Amino acid sequence: MLEGTDEIPPDITITSPEDNALLNTPSITVTGNASDSISWIKSVTVNGTSTGLTGETYTSNIQLTEGQNTITAMATDAAGNTNSATITVALDTTPPAVTSTTPVDNDTDVSVNTTITTAFNEEIDASTITTTTLTLNSETSGTVSGSITYNNRIATFTPSDNLSYNTTYTVTIKSGNNGVKDLAGNALTEDYVWSFKTESGLEITITKPQDGETTNKVTQWLKVR
Numbered sequence: 001m002l003e004g005t006d007e008i009p010p011d012i013t014i015t016s017p018e019d020n021a022l023l024n025t026p027s028i029t030v031t032g033n034a035s036d037s038i039s040w041i042k043s044v045t046v047n048g049t050s051t052g053l054t055g056e057t058y059t060s061n062i063q064l065t066e067g068q069n070t071i072t073a074m075a076t077d078a079a080g081n082t083n084s085a086t087i088t089v090a091l092d093t094t095p096p097a098v099t100s101t102t103p104v105d106n107d108t109d110v111s112v113n114t115t116i117t118t119a120f121n122e123e124i125d126a127s128t129i130t131t132t133t134l135t136l137n138s139e140t141s142g143t144v145s146g147s148i149t150y151n152n153r154i155a156t157f158t159p160s161d162n163l164s165y166n167t168t169y170t171v172t173i174k175s176g177n178n179g180v181k182d183l184a185g186n187a188l189t190e191d192y193v194w195s196f197k198t199e200s201g202l203e204i205t206i207t208k209p210q211d212g213e214t215t216n217k218v219t220q221w222l223k224v225r
Ligand SMILES: [Ca+2]
Pocket: 006, 007, 008, 009, 010, 036, 037, 038, 039, 040, 077, 079, 081
């Protein structure tokens, strides 16, 4: 090949990570391919740093910063033609957190047909919100069965049946590798646990005499139920 006759830029791609990937480790490896149809690849840089080629494959280790990152790989062929490929990835190393719950912690007189909601400070991986990672326990009868939905940062647990009256319940949201995670895969740092107590269930209604009834008896029996 004669010098100066190659006017076609090289081909370059980034194969990993994927464009728009959401990652949770700052130190990543960028890989891709670079080739030239006329001459040959003289150099490849990733974000300005030179990297070697093995066949047509290059590999480069780079450090991401929290938030959005642009990765640009540039190839130069033997004739000095250049071409580049660019992707954008996001780094999230921050674990999710619970911002509020209903019922609130230590709430009392909670309706026996309550649902349990938990709001998070960021979008959660819905597949990690399950009846294993979010549990409701009765002080008297253990695990309460129910179903879970997740929408727009809020997980909702709906018990299968009404809760028991005058009973303390504890909700646990599991942390760690088998726990609740954000979209980047960061897990809740520690279990989030809170309790509430249901309404007493006692209700007294006077049925006789009726409200406003006139009576001429000095002693009156009350009928209650
Ligand atoms: Ca070329």
